[in-house]
Amino acid sequence: MAIDFLYPEFEVVRDQSRCIACRVCERQCANEVHSYDEDLKLMVSDESRCVNCHRCVSLCPTRALKIIKSPHTFRENANWTQDAIQEVYRQANSGAVLLSSMGNPKQFPVYWDKILINASQVTNPSIDPLREPMETRVFLGKKPTNITRDQNGKIKTDLPPQLELELPILFSAMSYGSISYNAHESLARAAVEMGTYYNTGEGGLHKDFYKYGAHTIVQVASGRFGVHKDYLEQGAAIEIKMGQGAKPGIGGHLPGTKITGDVSATRMIPEGTDAISPAPHHDIYSIEDLRQLVYSLKEATEYKKPIIVKVAAVHNIAAIASGIARSGADIIAIDGFRGGTGAAPTRIRDNVGIPIELALASVDQRLREEGIRNEVSLIAGGSIRNSADVVKAIALGADAVYIATGALLALGCHLCRTCQTGKCNWGIATQRPDLVKRLNPDIGCRRLINLLTAWEHEIKEFMGGMGINSIESLKGNRLMLRGVGKKKKELSILGIAHAGE
Amino acid sequence: MKKEGEIRIPSGCAIAGVFAKDGKNINGGLIVRAMTTMHERSNGLGGGFAGYGIYPQYKDLYALHVFYDNMTARSECEKFIDEMFEIVNLSKIPIRKSPKITDEPLIWRYFVTPHQNKLADSQLDEKEYMVRCVIRINTKYTGSYVFSCGKNMGVFKAVGYPEDVGEFYRLDEYEGYSWTAHGRYPTNTPGWWGGAHPFSMLDYSIVHNGEISSYDANRRFIEMFGYKCTLLTDTEVITYIIDFLLRHEKLTLEETAAVIAAPFWDTIERKTPDEAARYKYLRNVFSSLLITGPFSILLGFEGGMMALNDRLKLRSMVVGEKGDMTYFASEECAIRMMEPNVDNLWSPRGGEPVIVRLNGGVNHGN
Known part of the structure; x- marks a missing residue:
């Protein structure tokens, strides 16, 4: 050798x-x-x-x-x-080119860990979630504030399409192909059980999972893999994937070894071919083109489904988000540079994009300054690691968060970062039948439900401590956050005061 | 020490209100006496009153009550007032000097109406024009602060105990069909008159007891609609929310209550499908205007008053009735001081608005 x-x-x-x-x-x-x-x-x-x-x-x-x-x-x-x-x-x-998987592992600041959460003392009471109602229901979608009334003076309750979540956490996009059938089934069933949504990623939707459609977000990415009328109609919402935190600026890459049988059929591409989606959408070279795709998808689904536009957090994210908000999108998903992936060029993963905390804070602030925050909901992802991250993200201004790496960990992933080899011993990021069967979807689903349930309890404890009994009063409530050990500039972007102030 | 607006100061408080549905005149002294019984709920760092129907001779004019730090501020601000409004009458607000109230600013009152050409140029309706002018003064004119700007109503407030503030402003010389009062217990000592309550915008005035936990969520939302929270107090943001919902969004008082003290989802689900759909709609569309944390508020407005508690009822509030009179207070003792023999007395449930109007029956909410 x-x-x-x-x-x-x-x-x-x-x-x-x-x-x-x-x-x-x-x-x-x-x-x-x-x-x-x-x-x-x-x-x-x-x-x-x-x-x-x-x-x-x-x-x-x-x-x-x-x-x-x-x-x-x-x-x-x-x-x-x-x-x-x-x-x-x-x-x-x-x-x-060097290939890697999962999120950026380098030593960049994790802002979540430098943010602390408030609690009530004396002047107002904390609320005990074990004894008082504590609400975490969230709606994602446009919220126009132009009330109309019928001839009896009753408010007309028509709204643009909304996603209703029992807790502000969704499973982020992971394609069938990059992860296994059993992993998808676990996610889908957990989403149904928890009253939230999972996301097909760019690989289409296996026919077996159409029955979970009411809790499914179907993705349309630049490769258009698996996109057809039935597919669009199955989903509760449609996500246009413009970018991904792990690899902003480039398309998806699923090695041919993972394009087997059902994956090939679901993606509508031949077995064994590499599925490489283009870096841009070739029908979107500018914001006005995005608007056309948004409305094409709305037309195709009769304006019944919210359209999510997912973008990677990059330098000019606030202006980009403002453009998206004005292009008809109902929801913007922002994916931070620590977001995971099944395969990405190592150099891109480790050097492109910005932290979600800063991106989220500047987008939320910008949309408010422009008076259009109500035009869109915001989902933050990449990477949300625990319930404290969720609380901080919402207090910074997110309506909800996406989790994916955390969900895979719940399924048994050990973050060895070699998904691209297709030899996942845990039956998650593989298509080899002998490996896939190692992940029991009954157990996988249960573990995901456990994870979300545990986080939900913790979120409620945080909220109760702050004297907040409904999650909407936490959204954008930056006064509940303080930074420690960060520079003035960083705090000003986050829109929070330093601890002790 | 930072003053209000530079730092957020939570406070506990006492509130009281009285309303005559038949519109008969109530002397301001009554509400001042009610506040004396709740002396312990204030700490001398703020007290105030709002009276409705007190300026019948100028009832079609906006009454601007303004604090000035000094004569320079006054002359600057008066130039602006003169530019934007026709001033029908101006004077110092009469006061009774007292050792209990010190360091008073210059306190002036103007009865004005917008210059019609300015109003037309602005392409705003008259109320919006008023609001923008007032916010302009309060944010741009250092040392000037408009603390009341409604028609046929006025706010009177100061640093001190409420009963002393009432004495200072000679409220026993005013008569109106509706009064609210506030005694403040801030957890910090700003000593600034503008920070006392009631807080008002046009004819809406709010007295509030509590510390809301949703403050920044509410503030950052409402500021999208042209409001600027300069005092960083709960009362200020609540006033803007109510102004926004009632005036901009044209919600009813009941609908407004269903936004800011929204019923819990399981309560909504028990309602008829039509009603549930409306409550769900309001909670969804105005989710950022839900107010959490303890509060009891009295909203005064032209021709009516609304009392509302937070949805968990984390602050006390009692209502009493006697004939056409309705009394509200943090504690029953204040009601008994105004009317020892009330016909009935109850403690409204959390999130349940109690609304009274001139010549209308008492609405016990939903």
Whole structure:
């Protein structure tokens, strides 16, 4: 084998005194790390194949395994880090763009963690969510404030189409193809159960899931994979994907290895072909073109469904959002640079886009300054990691949030960031039938419901502490937030005061 | 120390109101006496009153009540008033000097009507013109503050205990069909007269007891519609919300109550489908105007008064009736002071508006 200068990133540590050579690890590892040496009568490992997904660790019945970061290092260099050196080796080996998955893992500020939430003391009471009603219902869609009345003076209650959510959290777009049938089924059923929505992503909608249509957001992306009349009509809302936080400015990429059987049929493309969606929509080169697509989709679905326009958080996001708000969209979804993906060029993922906290704050403020905040609802995503992030996002001005990485974690994802290989040992980001069946949708659905239920409890505790008993009074309520350890400029963009002020 | 408008100051309070449905004149002294019984609910850092029907001789003119820090501010502001309005009468508001009320600003009163050509040029209706002019003075004219601008009504407020404020403004010399009163217990000490309550806009005046938790959500929404919250107080934002809903959106008082103290979803779901659809519509469209946290408010307006509590009833409020008279107060003692023998007395439920109008029956809400 030619020298590739790459040394394995992880070590597989096996406690031979515990190992009973049951070979579970061997059967479970799609990367073929583990094997049984007949001569030695021992399990052995090829750690160069290990992605640190913990499948073997989790299933080892004697807890004989652990995966550790290899202590093997280059000579220390603050500039040429190990990653930087190895990436050069990799590209010199392959001549190719580096591919990665999931969100930007680099050391950028996480603003959520520098924001603190208020609570009532003395001058007004906190409210106990175990004893008092605490409401988290949210409507997404345009809210025109021009009341009309019938001849009896009763208010006419017609409104542009709305999505009604029992809690302000939706599952973000993940295509069938990038994730498995069972993962989709888990998301769809959990969305139904929790009174919220999941999102097909750009890969079309499997016929089996049409029955969950009332809780499905169908996506129209630049590749138009799987888009047809029935598909549009199934959804509760239609999302035009202009961009994605993990890879702003470029299209989707699903490797041919994942385009099998049903995925191929659902996407309406041949098996085994790479599904590469164009960087732009080729019918949208400007904002006036977006308006045409928005209205084409509205025409096609008789103005019964809200249209979401999803964009990546980029430098000029406030102006872009203002343009979208004026182009007929009902909802804008903004995806921060930490948003996940099934496959993205590493350089793009790690260097393009801006944090969702800043993007959300500036968009909400801009839309208010222009007096058009009511024209659209805002969904913030990429990345919302827990209920505190949800509360902070809403207080900054979001109507609701998208979660995806968090949902995959609930399904068992271990964030090994190798979705693009299609060999997900957890049955999530794979199409190999033997792997897909490892994810039981009954259990997956239950775990997602548990996650959202737990977050809902926590959100209610936060709200009660603030003396707020309905989520709409939290929306844009930035007085409930304070920053710590951030510069004046950052706080002014976030529109919040420093702690102690 | 930052004054009101530079910092947000929560406060607890006492409120009271009295309304004569037959329109008979009530002496301002009555409401002042009612406030004395609730002395402990204030801390001397703000008191005020609003009276309706008090300027019958000028009932078609807007009465501007203005605080000036000094004569320079006054002359600057008067230039603007003169430019925008025809001034029919101007004078100092008569006061009775008292050691209990000190550091008073210059307090002036103008009876005005918009210059017709200016009004036509502005392409605004008369009320909107008034509102914009008042907001202009309060935001652009340093040292000038318009604290009352309705027709045939007026607000009187100061730093001090409410009973002393009533004495200071000689309210026993005014008569009107409707009065509200406020005693303030701020958790901070701004000592600024403009920060006392009632807060008013046109003929709407609000006295409020509570600290709302939805403040910034409400403020950031209402500011989209041309309002500017300069005082950062709950009462100010509540007044703007009510002005917006009643005047811009033409909602009824009941509908307004259903926005700001919206029924819970499970209550809405128990209503008839038609009603439920309307409540849902109001909660959805005006979701950012829901007010959470404790409040009890008295909204005074031309020809009526509305009392409303937050939907959990986190602040006390009692209503009493005697003949054509209706009494409202944070505590029953204040009602008993005004009328010892009320016919009935009750504590309205959270979110349930109590509305009284001239020559109309008492509306106990929905």
